[in-house]
Amino acid sequence: MNKYLRAITANSFFLVITTIFFLIVTPLALRIMGEEFYGMWVVMVALMFFSNVGNLGVSAIVMKFSSESFQDGEFKQRINQVMTSGYVLVFLMSMATFLILLAAKGLIANSLNTSAVLKEQFQKALFWVALGVFPQFLARVPHGYLLSQLRNWAVRQAEFFSMTLLWLGAIIVTNINKNLEWIGVWCFLTHLLVLGLYIGIVQRLHPFRFQLDVPTLHKMTNFSGFMFLESVAVVVFQQLDRVAVSFILGPVLAGAYSVGTSLALRLTMVTGLATEVMVPYASLRDSLNDHEKLNDVFRQLSRYVSLILAAVASLLVVWMEDLLALWISLDYATRYAGAFRLMIVAYGLLSLCRPAHQTLTGMGKVKMSSSIYMVSSLLMLGGVFYLSQRFGLMGAAAANFALVLLLSFNVKVYQFLGSPSIWRDFFTDLKWGLLIPSLAYAAFHFFLPPIFCYKIIGTVFLAVFFFWVVSRDAYLKEELLPRLLQKFRGRGV
Incomplete structure (x- = not known):
């Protein structure tokens, strides 16, 4: 497991770095952009990432098929075939996504609850967002290959470079000329640079040659259908809810909601990055039919993830108001701490499913996992629309609890790996993550004064x-x- 531990170490290190960057850049962006313009920028970023549903989850597909190639004597040929198929898939899908965004940009801009000037700027910016899907989509192929080879240090460096360039560039552009269209141009240039970086890294490790293999393309296309469904669910969960809040409550509260979900999403990132290696590991063990070893590693990882989430989420619940006051402002903390606490508890619970989700993907059980993910995300999005109209930001925050349904992933993994007592194993492995943050929230919300x-x-x-x-x-x-x-x-x- 040494190479897997090294990958987890790389992920953990860059999680700390990106979290520090997030803590610094968020209040800086709020001060320079202002709450309304920041809200519009957040909606643009959400749409930028929402467009990624069109890439059919190609990164995970390439990662899975490249992981299976470890046992193949013709390694270079198989990798070329997998990557070529990935490039063909995403180029076709990027063209379709580009045309859809161009057709819808006017409708999207006019639906936003903001001024006419910002609507016009946003509509022009969406052209560059649409053009940016080409480098965005193509970059997912080398991204998946590098993860399959456990080159997590290289991937995280590229991701951090992309995030830093995107946010700092947007802040600098705003300081020079507060115009969403120019920020859209900057986003497009950033995607081009990141694509070039990924291609350069891969070429040093494995000189790529275009080698189309129809059976490989057919297999990856079949797999991509369910990965597409899961990709839609992920962006509905992580991005489209922010757009919905902007439609209903306006860009100011959409910006606050984005800060809260971005903070809570760190919990999912903790577990996701720590357990990402389960995709190639589960793929390898499943191909060897070594389910006993896979079950031992999965349960052990689930217990440690549960313990880490219990500790981090509980402390965030207890100290949320103080953290927001130090981080942004006392007024911001007074207005939004209650909603942020709810988001932390909800994301803490749903993050418990990450080891199971990665394991199911590695085992190729994407039909079931993508269906559950999609249903849960649609329920959450429906809850955001309904509850935010009735209860404002607190309602939108509470809607995230619909995603707790994703814990059924864990139940399915126990079932596939032959657990004799599924529910006993479920509560044994996850009990601290299930109980402690919820009890901390109940104690400080209902019983103890803050x-x-x-x-x-x-x-x-x-x-x-x-x-x-x-x-x-x-x-x-x-x-x-x-x-x-x-x-x-x-x-x-």
Whole structure:
């Protein structure tokens, strides 16, 4: 598992870096752009990523098929065939997505609850967003290949470069000329640079040659149907809800909702990046029919993910108002801390499904997982429309609890891997992540006043509790920690 641990380490390191960047850039963007313009920028980013549904989830498809090629003697030929098929798929889909966005840009802009000037700028910016789907889509092919080879350091560096360039460029452009169209141009140029970076990295590792293989293209196309459904569900969950809030509550509250979901999404990123290696690992173990080993690794990973989420989500719930006051402003904290707490609890619960989701993808069980993902995301989006009209931002935040249905992924993995007692294993592995954040929210929302001394007491209680849980974990004490300490000492010498 050393190469998988190295990949997890890379993901974790860059998660910390991107989180620090997010904490710095968000208040900076709010100050320079203003709340309404920031809300429009957030909607543009959401549509930019929403357009990614058209790439059919090609990154995950390339990752899966390239992972299976580890056992293939003709490795270079198979990789060329997989990547060529990926490029053919996404080029065709990028053309279709480009035309759809061009046709819909006027309708989208006129539906926004904002001024006529911003609507006009937004409509012009959408042309560049539409043009940007070509480099965006094509970059997903080398992205998937690099992840299949566990080149996570390279991928995360490219992703961080893309995010930094996109956000800092938008802030600088706003400072020079506060116009959404010019920001759209900058986004297009950023996508071109990122595509060039990915191609350069892959060429150093594996000089790509165009090699079309019809059976490979056919297999990947069949797989892409369900990955497309899952891609739609993911962007509905992560992006389209922000657009919906903008339609109903306006760009100011859409911006606040975006900050809250972006903060809560860090929980999903923690688990997603830490468990991303389960796609190639599960693909390999499933091809070898080694389900016993896969089950052991899956359950162990699920327990640690549950414990980490319980700790992080609980502390965020307890200290949310103080964090927002320090991070952005006291007024911002007073207005939005309650909604942000709800989002943290909801995202903490749904993030427990990430190890199971990655495992199902690696095993090729995408038909079932994509269907569940789509139903859950549509329920959440419907909840955002309905609850935000009745209860405002708190209603939109509460709608995210519909995504807790994704925990059925875990049940399905236990079923596929032959668990003799599915529900016992489910609660044994996930109990802390299910219970602790919800109890922390209930305690500080219904029973304890949000004063400093109670927060300190709550934090001490959580620290003692988690120390007790960790101290009772035999694998952590006897195997994992000694191995990590030995590794660090070896580096020190």
